Amino acid sequence: MLGELTAAASTRPYQIDLQWTWSYPADGQRPPHRLRRCAGSFPEERPGRAGVLLTLVELAGSRAPGIRALHLAYRADGERPDVAATVTMRGTGAAAPDEFIVGHRDDAGTWQQTRLAPVHRIDYDDRPAPGWNVSHTLRVYDGPGHLAGTLTVRAGAAAVDTANEWRWHPRGGDEIIVAFARDHVRRPLRVAGRPPWWPVRRRTGLPGPPPQPLPASIYCEAAERRDADTGDWQGSAVLLDLAAEAGQFTYYELHRDDAGDAVQAGLRAWAAATGDYGWAGRLYRLLPAVHRRLDEPAPDRHDGELRRFLLIFETTLNHLQGRAEALRLRQDLDRTPPPALVLLAEGVGWTPDQTTSLLTQRHDIAQASALYRQTATATAVRALIHRYTGGDCRIKEHVATILRTNAPEPIPLWELWERAAAPQPADQDVIAPDTWTPARPVLHTERFDGRPATAWVPGDPPGIRRYFHSDRDGTRRLWLLRPGATEPEPGPGVAAGDPGIVEQEPAAAATDGTLWLVWSVGRGDAGDLWACRTEDGSATPPVRVTSGARAHRPAAAVDQDGRLWIFWEVGRSGRSDIWTRRLDEHGWSPAQRMPGDGHDHAPSAACDDDGRLWLAWHRGGDTGAGSALWAQVCDPARGSWDPPRCLGEGEGAQRDEFPSIVSWSGRLWVFWHSDRDGHWRLWGRAKARDDRWTAAFAATGPAAGDSGPPLSDKEPAAAVGQDGRLLLTWRSQRGGTGYQSRTVDTRNREALARLGRFDDRTHYLHDARAGQPHNLNTVSVHLDRPADPAEVEARLAAFQPLHTRYLCVVEPGGRP
Known part of the structure; x- marks a missing residue:
């Protein structure tokens, strides 16, 4: 098991001291674990910035009575503090370590390791190298006079852009050079209780002070012994993080390798390292000039007795300043340690959930005020x-x-419904009720689906595509239901997510595998028409067809020459007129207003079997009065439009509105919605051979073999499938019966x-x-x-x- 992890800021600059212990039975295995480090937050909160500083299995080595190990690690440059190279020595004797291990990460990111055992002796040389502030060399011998390899560590290059170097040159091999971070190499490391074999021997005749350990980013000393009473193995480790960032909390976690990324209680620690703020120099500069001149008469001398005396106070003053600057971090929600989170939460009246991760707790406190609002x-x-x-x-x-x-509730629901009819005989003026399929909902919604537009295309898969507008995602836009699909997908659009722009009222026309789609795009009362073409499954970018015309309710049709006709309604100055444009090989024709009385609405267009283009619309109904269906035809031979004619009974008390005209079973058919029987239902009529129109017949409701509830059916869209069947789609409130009051x-x-x-x-x-x-x-x-x-x-x-x-x-x- 692992003991508690503790961390404390050292009085030495940029250094944090960590300690932890472990134990395991005599016949068991050492608990494998690794120490992770991250600046500013725990490693679990920012895994991309966390790095592994130490793996215990690599450090402690094989089990032996009184085993002792020293470990030096060198971090790579970058935000993630991964170890680039290591030096590890293990042993219990006094003359030399039993093992000498060097490891490094190659260019491919693979960890490479060299182990030398037994070790005869180690010669140590700390003479400065040209261009470097610190240079240490270890010569490792595995026999008398038999050099096994040379390790050189250099830090503090005179050139600012030069990284530190770790060099290992094994006997008979190529030299390995690893660059490591320019950490804070300020003073020699002094650690009490080092093994007597560190260093074992110094080259004879070298002048200077006693040797010091190699510079490193991490210094770790570990020991393991067997308890005489219990027989269990007891281990302990002291790790010095020598490159911690000053004035910022550094967080550490001990992870058991057999527990994944889970962190046990007590295996987390944090501390804020102090920095080197140069207090000795600052105090020295406050001395009178005469004292400084007598203390250091030479300009390049910086080792006067007064300066060395002030170094006694520098460590304490640096530590105090570092602690003071770390106080501001306790108000930084992203970097403050866990105990301070409770205080910050109390400041906004929030109770943090201690069962969640620290990242979640920080996020909750940050969002508390917004959540209260x-x-x-x-x-x-x-x-x-x-x-x-x-x-x-x-x-x-x-x-x-x-x-x-x-009080009856309003019904806020509009769904798409449909039914199909089998092909009719050429002399049949009414669609027989027994040829209709039962009406069924196309899609289920809790909001609004409306204004369907349908067309058969031979795509993949072939079938009738259903376009409609809906606010099912919060903004009214176009949607598409493909053949065989059960859920719709967003259709083409130009609003780019602007909630103030409405895209609605699609119209579709297809011929020879090409489908044209026209729809209205507007903000408020203003609106323009846009169009796009779909061919072989790919759609062209939408193009604007009208500009500033308050255009809406478009219709589209393709004539026998392959030309696209679009019609639309324009309301301005109290009038409502129908306009048209044509697209051919020369481009778009100018917009032209169709003849009318200023009360024409909702156009629909289709070609009959003779190649004539028919336009249908409804006239009237502006003030709630009756309305009727009208139509006119364009003969391609003459290239002109015949005078408008009224279909059927003419204007009366009923309201016949929103026609949909289609060529089916050898003749033209028109469908519309009407309240002529007291309910909004769909009706239809057929065109006879002499251009007369037959009497109206019910397309939905009991008279058409439809047993649905007497609720609104509106805005039909008719299309013919490949099998010759007529598909009638409309928007309906039939599903709204579930909103009515009932137990x-x-x-x-x-x-x-x-x-x-x-x-x-x-x-x-x-x-x-x-x-x-x-x-x-x-x-x-x-x-x-x-x-x-x-x-x-x-x-x-x-x-x-x-x-x-x-x-x-x-x-x-x-x-x-």
């Missing part, structure tokens, strides 16, 4: 749920689920299956619990992953308004 909002609840469970949620208020008998209906199995889920719209007391009154302001929070609802509710209670109650629900299998 968002209390009782959906944004705050979602942020808290993500904080506690790591997942997302959906939020539902139950104030609208109380049964009311005196539990035991006959409705679908509604019973949704009880307690997000899409449950049955009216009952969702938060009825023993001993707790019902709260009209109950808000249910539907979690998308398993969690304990009671525990999550308890955590949310601190952010729960007095008038609101949170009810947590885990959706079965995640989101429905």
Whole structure:
């Protein structure tokens, strides 16, 4: 097991002293672990900046009574303090170490290691080398007069851009040179209790002071012995981080290799190193000039007795200044040590969760004020749920689920529905009810899907593509449902995420594998038309078709010559007119206003089997009065438009609006929505051979074999598939029956299956619990992953308004 890790700032500049212990049974294995270091925060918070300083297995070596080891490490340059080279010596004797090990990281990042054992002697030389402030050389002999290798460490180059050097030249091999960081090499390292073999022997005849250990980024001394009473092995290590950054907290972690990245309690430590602030020189400069001149008469002399005397006080003053500058870090949320986090949290009224990581605690305190401002909002609840469970949620208020008998609720839902009809005989003027398929929803939504545009394309896969506009992601934009898909995808757009711009009302036309899409883009009342072409699965960039015309509700058609026609509605100065442009091999034609009475809306266009282009629209309905369908035809032989004609009964009390014209089964058909029977339903009629139009027939509702509820069906879009079937798509409120006031209906199995889920719209007391009154302001929070609802509710209670109650629900299998 591992003992507690402690760290303390040394009085020497840029040095932090660490200690820890370990133990293991006589017949067991030494606990493998590594020491990690990171400046400013714990390594787990910034793994990209953390580096391994020491691996115990490499340091302690094989088990032996009284084993002792010294370890020097040299860090590489860069933000991540990885070790670039090491020197390790182990032994229990007095003459020489038993082992001498050097390791380095090669150009490929692979760790290479050389072990020399036994060691006969080590000669040590610390004479300065030209151009270097510090130079140390070890000559290692593995036999009498038999040199095994030479290690040279040089630091403090006179050239500022020159890195320190670690050189190992083995016998009979090439010299290995490793550059290491320009760490703070200020004074010789002095460590008490070094083994007598460090250094073992000094070259004879070398003048100067007694030898000192090699400069290094890390100095570690470890020892291991066997307890005489228990027989267990007891180990201890002292590590000196000699290159810690001054005025900043440095964090350390001990990781057991067999425990992954988990860190046990007590195996974390931190300290802020002091710096070299030059207090001896600063005090010396305060002395009278006469004293300094007598103390150091030569200008280049810096070892006077007064200066050396002031060095006694420099260490203490440096340490005091370093501690004082570290005080500001206690207000730095990103770098302050863990005990200070509690004080910072109290300053903003936050209670940190001690069970989470320090990175999460820091983030929570930083966001506490913003979270307080968002209390009782959906944004705050979602942020808290993500904080506690790591997942997302959906939020539902139950104030609208109380049964009311005196006020029908509005239905906020519009969905896309569709049904198909088999090909009809050429003389059939009405689509027989038994040829229609049952109406079904195309997609499910809780918001608004509308204005469908459909066209058959031979792409991959072939089929009818359905474009529509929707606000399902918060902003109205275009969406596309491909053939065979169950979920839509975002369609083309030009707004680039601007929430103030609305993209809507698509119109589609396809021919020979090419699909044209036209839609309206606008802000407020202003709007322009944009268009793009899709061919072989790739779409061209959208182009603007109109400019400043308040254009909307476009229609598109391709004539027999392959020319694209677009029509649109323009409302200005109390009028509503239909305009058109044509795209051919010469480009776009000028915009032209179609003849009308100023009350024309919602154009639709298609070509018949004779190649004539038909345009249909509805006229009237501006003031709530009746409206009727109108049409006119362009004969390609003459190149002109015939006069408009009214389809059917003309204007009356009913409102016939939003036609969709299509060529199917050898003739033209037009479908629209109308309230002629008291409900908004879809109707249709066919064109006879003499250009007369047949009587209207129901396309949805009981008369058309449709048993759906009597709710609104609007804005049809007709398209013909490859199999010759007619597909009719529209927007409907049929799914809105679930929003109407009702209690539990035991006959409705679908509604019973949704009880307690997000899409449950049955009216009952969702938060009825023993001993707790019902709260009209109950808000249910539907979690998308398993969690304990009671525990999550308890955590949310601190952010729960007095008038609101949170009810947590885990959706079965995640989101429905």
